[in-house]
Amino acid sequence: MAAVTDGTGASRVPVELTSYVGRLEEAARAKRMLDSGHLLTLSGTGGVGKTRLAGRVAADVDRLFQGDVVFVRLAELRDAELLPDLVADALGLRDQSGRSSTAVVIEHLRDRRMLLLLDNCEHLVEACAKFVTAVLRECPHVSILVTSRQSIGVSGEQILPVPPLATPVADDVRSPADLEKFDSVRLFVDRARSVVPTFEVTDDNFADVARLCQDLEGLPLAIELAAVRVRSLSVRQLTERLTDRLALLTKGRRTAPRRQQTLRATIDWSHGLCSAPERLMWARAAVFSGTFGLAAAEHVCGGAGVDPDDVLNLVDGLVDKSILVREEEGGEVRYRMLETLREYGLDRLDEAADRQRVSERHRDWYAGLAGRFERTWIGPDQVPLMAALRREYPNIRVALDFCFTAPGEAAAGVRMIAKIIDFWSVSGLFTELRVWMDRALAALPEDAPERVTALRIDGWTALFQGDGKSVAERFGAAGELLKDRPDEVEAAYVAAGWGVTAVFSGDPAAAVGLTKTAWDGFRAHRVRRGESFVPTAHGLSVGLAEDYQRGRAVLQEIIARCAAQGETHWRSWALCCLGFLDMKAVRDAELADTIGRQALRMAHEVGTVEVEAFTTETLAAVAAHKGEHVRAATLLGIAETGWTAMGTTPAAYVPLFELREEYAAHTREALGDTAFERAVALGRALPPEAALRYTLEEAKPPPPAEPSTGLTKRQSEIAKLIAEGLTSKEIAERLVISQRTVESHVDAIRTRLGFHTRSEIAAWVTRR
Structure with missing residues (x-):
């Protein structure tokens, strides 16, 4: 179950990770360790329950971090280079600055108090170590909780080994009551009841339950795999068969740690109890990342020994055996495989020499998905299409990785990206897209037609990140290739890129001819996407450079x-540019206000953050023009939040920046520096939904409030005295309490606020 986003980029802990049996002592110890340091790694073998324990800890400390807890699944990521991008995405950041995603994340977190939970880091240890080191060095109030089969090896890391659940010694158990204190038994009973609701530990079976939990060494995954067999076997039968199986399977694996032998033997046993088609299904389903739907499973896993018509029954069988986890979201049932079981399945796939074939089928399914997105994107279903593609994105990453690593597949990857290019634009995953395009260009043959596509996509991405040098290099290289291999559609895209570059850089006159050329090319070949966005750039450039009314007419036509x-996405862009043109060219504040609100509502609906920030800037100018200076300054603060989330500034859009500077100066002069900064800060602090309602004048902003510190009255008093420079002894004398009591309060203040030194406390008091 994916983490639930609350709209601010912060993700609450998945419910599946917070409801489990036992671990009270380990959870308490982990919380104490987080209180004393900023980095904690929960380490242990696969299947021992690290992720569930981390979820429990994160839920318990949620209040301390005021709900700012972000859960990042790294098991779904195969490429270490994309780790910062995945974290940025979880934080709701749009990396539009050209800076590294690590830099964007650090800038966002620098003054925030937050807990990052990085789950399943063992396959990305070096990348995690580099990222964590950078964040902790620059973000003093951020804490990081890591789960990994090994430590990540950075300075300041605290390591809490996660042991198996407590198990009984079978020979010492005399009654069912003797088992009540063991977490392993409680987990087994809980999972057994999920398949046989009447299951109980009785005088007849308690010894067998004890023996089973002891043999499984308290490994939660092994216990859960065994518990599902209670449906068809008694506990005694289960114990006898599993004990025999363990003895057989662990023989000859003496070099592996005992618990790894036990878990592997348990998984082997579960695998052996599957039917031959179920075993094939297990192996083939392991190519998926994150969750997948039934239709995808039928296409990818069917054939060569698996009848596609039987896939549903096979999936049901694997769910019953706890190999697949069933999830439901938005009325759709999807499936996920636990990482340890997925690794096992991939091993079986490799042993069968079938991984290439299945990976190709996986890529083909998601290439088909990309094609369906392209065909239906310009239409009324953009919001559900974006949501669906976001759910599928972990698998799209896997498909692209296959394309850019398998020989001869790079062209298919470029074609796939071109079909869903607007997904990256709306989601703001620009840095990640540039990583993919760099790999594509490295893998493509020099004479591949897709090189032009890859170059112009990379150029467009660089354009939105303000990387002028790369824009010129990529568009220029694409133009040279087109001289030898003409392609009118690609030429239209390159001309559009140059035209938008001219508009952004403040030269709309140069953009007029370029955007007209692009528009003609798209119309000639009926490229719906091109016909949807180029008229906006053309109308804006005409309106700014030549004829306001003619430019306005072009924008109205595309709207x-x-x-x-x-269609919503490109209409929001056209409305945004129309409102801006009305304000910039003729200072028609009333018209710009009405149109801007329409653009904002549409952009928010589909999630186009660029339009939201751009439009809010225009509405700030409108408010200043009307003399509503407090509102204008507050809107500037709201817009700044959007620009920060994208990792860019309005300076990247020269005509907009000119308008902003003019009206911001008027507003600052009207309010004075202090009132202006206070209103801007209030805008920055508004939660997204409250900011939207305020911008649309559907609600007033709350008055600036002193944030709750969680400190007691005495602790607040001591914090102020620390800020005055008093030592603990001097504070004790001032307050007529013992020095030990003062030190106790200082420790509590540090824990509550996440600080390590008295100077941090003093600085915090001064800022407040």
Whole structure:
């Protein structure tokens, strides 16, 4: 179950990770260790329950971090280079600055108090170590909780080994009551009841339950795999068969740690009890990352020994055996495989020499998904299409990784990216897209037609990140290739790129001809995407450079066409540019206000953050023009939040920046520096939904409030005296309490606020 986003980028802990049996002592110890340091790694063998313990700890400390707890699944990531991008995405950041995603994350977290939970780091240890070191060095109030089969090896890391659940010694158990204190038994009973609700530990079976939990060494995954067999076997039968199996399977594996032998033997045993088609299904389903739907499973796993019509029954069988986890979201049932079981399945796939074939089928399914997205994107279903593609994105990453590592597949990867290019734009995953394009260009043959596509996509991405040098290099290289291998559609894309570059850089006159050329090319070949976005750039450039009314007419025409198609994303851009043109060219504040609100509502619906930030800037200018200076400054603060989330500034859009500077100066002069900064800060602090309502004038902002510190009255008093420079002895004398009591309060203040030194406390008091 994916983490639930609360709209601010912070993700609450998945419910599946917070409801489990036992671990009270380990959870308490982990919380104490987090109180005393900023980095804690929960380490242990696969299947021991690290992720569930981390979820429990994160839920318990949620209040301390005021709900700012972000859960990042790294098991779904195969490429270490993309780790910072995955964290940025979990934080809701759009990396539009051209800086590294690590730098964008650090800038966002620098003054925040937050807990990052990085789950399943063992396959990305070096990348995790580099990322964690950078964050902790620059973000003093951030704590990081890691789960990994090994430590990540950075300075300041605290390691809490996660042991198996407590198990009984079978020979010492005399009654069912003797088993009540053992977490392993409690877990077994809980999972057994999920398949046989009437299951109980009785006088007849308690010894067998004890023996089973002892043999499984308290490994939660092994216990859960065994518990599902209670449906068809008595505990005694289960114990006898499993004991025999363990003895057989662990023989000859003496070099592996005992618990690894036990877990492997248990998984082997579960695998052996599957039917031959179920075993094939297990191996083939392991190529998926994150969750997948039934239709995808039928395509990828069917054939060559698995009848596609039987896939549903096979999936049901693997769910019953706890190999697959069933999840439901938005009325759709999806499936996920636990990482340890997925690794086992991939081993079986490799042994069968079938991984290449299954990976190709996996890639083909998601390439088909990309094609369906392209065909239906310009239409009324953009919001559900974006949501669906986001759910599938872990698998799209796997498919692209296959394309850019397997010989001869790079062209298919480029074609796939081109079909869903707007997904990256709306999601703001620009740095990650550039990583993919760099790999594509490295893998593509020099004479591949897709090189032009890869170059112009990379150029467009660089454009939105403000990387002018790369824009010129990529568009220039694409233009040279087009001289030898003409392609009118690709030429239209390159011309559009140069035209938008001119608009952004403040030269709309140069953009007029370029965007007209691009528009003609797209119309000639009926490229719906091109016909949806280029008229906006053309209308804006005409309106700014030549004829306001003619430019406005072009924008109105594309707005009407998008409306007839039920389209939202590009219509929001056209409305945004129309409102801006009204304000920039003729200072029609009333018209710009009405149009801007329409653009904002649409952009928010589909999630186009660039339009939200751009439009809010225009509405700030409108408010300043009307003399509503407090509102104008507050809107500037709201817009700044959007620009920060994208990792860029309005300076990247020269015409907008000119308008902003003019009206921001008027507003600051009208309010004075202090009132201006206070209003801007209030805008920055508003939660996203409250900011939207305020911008649309559907609600007033709350008055600036002193944030709750969680400190007691006495602790607040001591914190202020620390800020005055008093020592613990001097504070004790001032307050007529013991020095030991003062030190106790100082320790509590540090823990509550996440600080390590008295100077941090003093600085915090001064800021407040």
